[in-house]
Amino acid sequence: MKRAVYSILTVAGIAVLAGAAARDAAVLRWLAVVVPYAAFATFVLGMSWRVTVWSLSPAPFRIPTVCGQQKALSWIKPDRLESPPDTLAVVGRMALEVLLFRSLFRNTRMTLREGPRLVFGENKFLWLGAMAFHWSLLVILVRHLRLFLEPLPAIVLAAEKLDGFFEVGTPVFYVTDAVVVVGLLYLFQRRLRDPLVRYISLFTDYFALALLAGIAFSGIWMRYFGRVDITGIKEFALGLATFRPVALPAPSDSFFVHLILVSTLAAYFPFSKLVHMGGVFLSPTRNLANNNRARRHVNPWNYPVRVHTYEEWETEFRDKLEAAGLPLERK
């Protein structure tokens, strides 16, 4: 509870500081350029550094967690996605994992009843919340490209069209704006409500959610309530993208708060658990085929070890081997 409150306060503090800084035009001008560049550089370099560090540690053994029937006898149907026998199947398994959160979909809830009787029930809410949040975030990111690209590629327009499918209101209401908030609120309250999850939750767990929620709320505020000059913001965004920064359109307090929160997230990303975004692709229990006995996996640091050899063994147990009439190597 304490940690959840602190995390919200931290995010609010950042937002308030940003709002205060936006009061001074000179400071605003300067910060609006320096902070995004620094944050983005941190993100790019940080993530590259993370992935590089991961890549430098080899995967010495092929250790997939197998979740289905192996491919062995020709007349027993293998489960190609849960026990992938080849690279293509691994790609399929990873796609399921990354795009549809396959493993989380399996989730169950255990309850101990009278008897004693253990019952394992369906528990798909975490999966649903995670899917809602992550997919919305992706669509929102794609949508935001409209501020950074000129002319706009079709995919950005398509994302907007799809997101505004219901054509409610002007500016049109984006479904993902609501879904992302619902997803985040679900994930946040789940951490607080479930005593076990609360017990394992660290400050950073709440902080990441609170920060994302702060970003979502400031964005929603700008779009539907606060009103901002969108062409002015696009000019500013393109200025950043082309290294020819231009001034923010006025007034832009809410946009500046949004910008600072996003920058915070970007800079925080590589040093937090959020690196699971890249890490999920590298997980050796998921991205390796279950074909250990068919194809040998090579361990780059496989070093020789001391083995109690047959010769040593035969020497040691010579009498007993002879007495038992077992064949000997050296007569």
Place this chain on the structure above:
Amino acid sequence: MNLSRKAFLRVSCFSLLGAAMRKTAAAFGSTFSRKVQWGMAVDIRKCARRPECTACIDVCDQAHNVPRVPDKRHEVRWIWKDTPEHAFEGEDFRYSSIAKLPVMLMCNHCDDPPCVRVCPTQATWKREDGIVAMDWHRCIGCRYCMAACPYESRSFNWVDPRPYIKTANPEFPTRTKGVVEKCTFCVERISQGREPACVEACPEKALIFGNVMDANSEIRRMLSSRDHVTRKPELGTGPNVFYLL
């Protein structure tokens, strides 16, 4: 706040009561206390003098960008002609002199319109002046209204209407695919104090438009002096398009 429990209860009770009364009043009030209810009288015999005439339909379609979709299943219509047999289902016109005459049909702008009751977004509503109006911005194309309307006065845009509009009227919007439309008694003209386009266009002056709540209006004089029928009166919708026999 310094509000005693008793006072709070009293206030709550009154506001609840007030809300309930407003609802009730709204339910009944619309039919009884209306000052204006636009209506139309169609003189069947005058109209029939020119069996081939489509002036009212043409002018309406032109004014409102009603598409002429060749495929009958996708037809969009605001005013149309039909046989009395079909128009007045249940009436026996076998030996009547009007049995073979064509009848102009349009939205009846009912007193108690079923289409309004079923619309989930209030895209169709009854205005103060009795016109059953449509807000196409709100229509979500659910077609409940089409199912509810006993007069088949409503059309759905199954296809994009624009290719089927020959010369568009820039003063009036078109519709998109997926929207329901119907006759609106030319609300855009009424707000400027003009009569509906069809009334103006009729060469035989067979259409009489006016406020049926006003005892001195032409339409009331006509209705009080001549026999007339409405479509499916037994349904209790209270149509405001009258057919002079």
Place this chain on the structure above:
Amino acid sequence: MPSPRPEELVQIQYRPPAKEWLDTPVEFRKGTYCYSALPKNLQYLGFPNPRDWQPTDADWKLPKDWKRIILEGMRDRLNRFRSFRLFMDICVRCGACADKCHYFIGSGDPKNMPVLRAELIRSVYRRYFTLTGRLFGRLAGARDLTEDVLKEWFYYFYQCTECRRCSVFCPYGIDTAEITMMVRELLNLVGCNINWVMEPVANCDRIGNHLGIQPHGFKDSIDFAASELEELTGVHVEPSINRKGAEILFIVPSADYFGTPHYYTFLGYLALFHQIGLDYTFSAYASEGGNFGLFTSHEMMKRLNAKVYAEARRLGVKWILGGECGHMWRVMHQYMATMNGPAEFLEPPVSPITGTRFEHARSTKMVHICEFTADLIHHGKIRLDPTRNDRWNVTYHDSCNIARVVGLLEEPRYILRHVCNQFHEMPENTIREQTFCCGSGSGLGTDENFEMRMRGGFPRANAVRYVREKYGVNLLTCICAIDKATLPPLLEYWTPGVEVAGVHELVGNALILDGEKERETDLRGEPIARKGVLVHA
């Protein structure tokens, strides 16, 4: 009656304590931990810091620079194992794994949630190996490495059976088994290990098997089994040991020729191989399929495993057949070829009876007995009389490693459907890839750890109890030596009246041997009770 009694044990509190987990040092309670390794075993193996100590001692007699050793060991392993580094970084603490661990279900101890078990070392990783941990300390979930932390590691990482069930549910596939293996390696660096692992390891290294059965004893066991089989069936079998030129080297866990009920499975193998005329041999040098090195360190695992290929090469066999065992198959399937291969001196396995090429084993050259037998049945090469198993109402327990490492799910079921008439599955969330551990794997099956074993095995036993009550199941079949050793006391404790057997025991019962006498008893020497036939008392 064992203490605590099942009714007491099942009073499980799933609400975590008010105090944060970082502030609750471990308490060693009798019945929930394993005794330390005897110095002689460590000395023999050349492991560091052999000494007399027990986990309950205040002073663990750690080496002076134990902290440096652990941290350097961590750094080394972070650099050598991507799994370790990645799993330290990417956990989001979503808690999907929490109620998937049998130890958590059975104990309610929050530190038995896989996520928190991993946090025990992740917190140290953050403190010494990450920027945020160094800067923000506890706020970032980091803490100093202290003796208390080490003791906590010892307690909780010897309360993980490396069953990998959590990994099935983790959205990133974080495998606590992998983390446990790392921490156990680290603990080994400062001499914190348990005897029930280190003694078998030492025995296996020196003599050839966990139980320390010397070559002549090994031969006696096999001869005894052969004569007993003859007594039961009237058929004379002559298994060979260390015979050069045999086509196949047959490796089983040593419990198979010594333990009960493993032994009946062993009789089943002998009968089957005799009937099909298989040209195979045992090895006295590599007389152990199991490998407790897996529960010690990668290096120790490799040392013990090396004997298999060495012996296959020395004897000049074509390929290797492996018996029913769980963790043995984890090693054979996931590690053997990588560690001690390539096995170019062997040939891709082909069944001499059916001609089937075991393509899936063409590199490692080792086939699972269930694959082999299922293939025989599929090709109609053996005659079976399932009514001989009519006294059994059977269910099947997927062994963790067989299910979640090999993916061998259908083969044993296929066999069971042909050798017995009554077969019922346990509930779907407790079998196949979601199977529950026996609660005693990874070297924790010792008696001093009895309470924890009963707690850990509770979910498994509960599922057995369900099918016992619903279908009248009275036999749990499995293909894992640790299961066969530890499930009987577990079921006796939680759900009496269900016995444990290997799949090939039932094969041996049902198998019609050429020239056999009228079979009046099964391999256990108990009367065969066909349905509808008078049951002998």
Place this chain on the structure above:
Amino acid sequence: MRDRPVIYGGLAVFLAVITLPFWRGIESGVTTKGPELARPATARQCVASTEFMKSSHMLLLMEMRDQAVRSGDPWYVGAGHGTYTISLTGTCLEQCHGSKTEFCDRCHDYAGVAPGCWSCHLDAGHSTGSLTAMRSSR
């Protein structure tokens, strides 16, 4: 290690995607100059201030729409006390701003907005042309 090319390849793709604005911007020679709008054809003053219209014209249009459609009142009194007939095509476009393509579309295209207005309301300048073509060009 055999998987390093795959990892670095993946990382490169990721970096390429997230730096898309930079290299796309440089490649297409984009400037930070926003859209230039054709000045109103005839009218001297808009119904509201430019700043307000820039950020909130859509709200004003909604307000006008509801007034005209729901209340049946087609008269709007603007900031300069002028009275206007509420009509997107007739007033906003034809009377004041002249051209959809030269005015509305400039910013909409720039900001990637495709309001649904024009799927019903006609562009006066194109009223006699091909209606379908007009719609497909947003």
